[in-house]
Amino acid sequence: MxxxxxxxxxxxxxxxxxxxxxxxxxxxxEPVRLPLDEVRDLVLVEDQVAPLSLPRFTNSAMDGYAVRAADLGSPSEAAPVELRVAGEVGAGQATTRVVPRGEVVKIMTGAPVPDGADAVVPYEWTDRGATTVRITRAPAVGAHLRGAGEDVTAGDLLVAAGTRLGPRHVGLLASCGIATVPVRxxxxxxxxxxxxxxxxxxxxxxxxxxxxxxxxxxxxxxxxxxxxxxxxxxxxxxxxxxxxxxxxxxxxxxxxxxxxxxxxxxxxxxxxxxxxxxxxxxxxxxxxxxxxxxxxxxxxxxxxxxxxxxxxxxxxxxxxxxxxxxxxxxxxxxGLEPVSRPLVDATLTERVTSPPGKRQFLRGTVSVRADGLEVALSVSPVGGSGSHLVGDLAAADALIVVPEDVTVLEPGSAVQVVRLTRPEEGL
CATH class of the missing domain: 3.40.980.10 (MoaB/Mog-like domain)
Structure with a gap:
């Protein structure tokens, strides 16, 4: 220095x-290990690898009945098939483990599919029977099932080091049983x-x-x-x-x-x-x-x-x-990049002046104009250049950058601005 x-x-x-x-x-x-509810927007410093597969087990994508597809034949509204309900399975309540031949098991969304079942019949295709059920439409083999590991396989890279953690990353890590991660x-x-x-x-x-x-x-x-x-x-x-x-x-x-x-x-x-x-x-x-x-x-x-x-x-x-x-x-x-807000191009709407030899940062407001696929920005000065004018600062959403060697800019001039807000948040 x-x-x-x-x-x-x-x-x-x-x-x-x-x-x-x-x-x-x-x-x-230096990195620290923090719980997931404290890491949003922080930078991960080590690769995170899946300790398990997602889903952990094949589960139902619908509320309905787990079936052996071959047991259904070709039912219709006019000629439904009626089968005995052997039991039921709720998410986190896997008490029925097998679908007997010629029978069905009532199943809720997210519940593990009992052994033997190779499809789920949605409630909408049935009369929702509790002891026996009438089925009017047959699903294809594999229909309405979420296969074990079809989303994530154990050993997969979940989130790479250097990633700025957002809600989606946090949700994935939590779903894989990772409760803390090392971050800046x-x-x-x-x-x-x-x-x-x-x-x-x-x-x-x-x-x-x-x-x-x-x-x-x-x-x-x-x-x-x-x-x-x-x-x-x-x-x-x-x-x-x-x-x-x-x-x-x-x-x-x-x-x-x-x-x-x-x-x-x-x-x-x-x-x-x-x-x-x-x-x-x-x-x-x-x-x-x-x-x-x-x-x-x-x-x-x-x-x-x-x-x-x-x-x-x-x-x-x-x-x-x-x-x-x-x-x-x-x-x-x-560990975030870029470290500085980017400069973006805009068109000046009003005349401004600036002292020679100093880079001027004038307060301004940005307007966005879309013309087909083209997006153009214009910027209008807000208030004067006084460094005490905090009211004008609050009204601005950008800084107009006037280079050191420029003393006058006319309306229509191309300028660069620093946007002080993230437009998608409106803040």
Whole structure:
């Protein structure tokens, strides 16, 4: 990491350079074995092989009667065949093991097929008799049976290492009696806001001092951490006192269980930039400018091995920084790819301007237009470029990327955008 512990006085880093120095110092977390109800969206680290076949035994696909097909002949509505019911079999209640010749066994869906039976007659083809049954239609041999092992055979590869586990994988593993699997765990991320002026949103407006504001950042960043797939530990507020900040870090290290820390505020050039004042003497955290707007003042490093992201205090700056730098690091820890949200092409609907030498990330909303098989995106700017405009941020679903060497884009210009939501979820 370049110049740890010092303010960078040379040219600002590019977005790519800062991301590279972050990712160079984080890696996948050590695997842990977790129960299935805790592994959704986590990455499997070992192949999972079937310990048994599915189905374990041949079972009925219908409610009806297990039969020997040869005993039925050619029944019809006009000339049904009538056979004795020798017993019944329910799922998990396999008390009748054999179908005697010339007889049938009532059977429920999922129940094991008794020996001798080679088909199931659905209820709909019978009079549903209990002692004897009248059958009006004969099934083919093998009809309405689920053969043992027809889905999965013992020894088959169920789920390969590297798979991000979804509901379908979890259901398959559980069906094969696999209750725990080794995965990359969710990083636990401590999130805190610095600033003596901050108050928790639970503070009544009548009790809010004239020079105080509500803390939105810790809630915003904790939600962004959770959206990235990690677990947020929102610590709330820290006053502008370096020792108070260091005490929080010391407590986190002593208690353990935290994989990273994200702070907002206190990293610029002000007289009360508590984060820089506390961490600069340690010599293990880099502070400096990144050629972007919003989010120019950045910091990243390690405190006794614990990664710490020190983000600017304006809410939009803090959120954009989380998307560009924190999210990729957390996904790297979880073994997820791609680590960054993809850039997608769109057409700009309105004129925008941008300062030279900085990559601008403007808030926008994306519209999708389908023309046959062609799908095109357009993007409209939302609000201004101010890094304090959290209302505009909430209204946006994308970031419009304006390159460093572009100062004006006219309507109809081709641009790239970062979509902040997964369209299929509408979130």
């Amino acid at each position: 370049a110049e740890p512990g010092a303010d960078r006085t040379g040219a600002p880093l590019t977005v790519e350079q800062h991301l590279a120095q972050v990712l160079a110092t984080v890696g996948p977390l 765990p969710r990083p636990v991320v401590a999130v805190l806001s610095t600033g003596t002026e901050l108050r928790d949103p639970a503070t009544a407006l009548a009790d809010l001092p004239d020079d105080a504001i509500y803390d939105g950042n810790s809630y915003l960043l904790a939600a962004a951490v959770e959206a990235a797939g990690a677990t947020a530990l929102r610590l709330g507020l820290v006053a502008d006192e370096p020792q108070a900040f260091l005490d929080v870090l010391a407590r986190l290290r002593a208690e353990g269980g935290v994989h990273a820390v994200v702070t907002s505020g206190g990293v610029s050039q002000g007289d009360f930039d508590v984060v820089k004042a506390a961490l600069r003497p340690l010599g293990t955290v880099w502070f400096g400018p990144v050629a972007m707007q919003p989010g120019k003042p950045q910091g990243f490093g390690h405190v006794e091995g614990l990664p710490i992201f020190t983000l600017p205090g304006n809410p939009v700056s803090s959120y954009v920084s989380t998307e560009l730098f924190v999210r990729p690091a957390l996904r790297t820890m979880m």
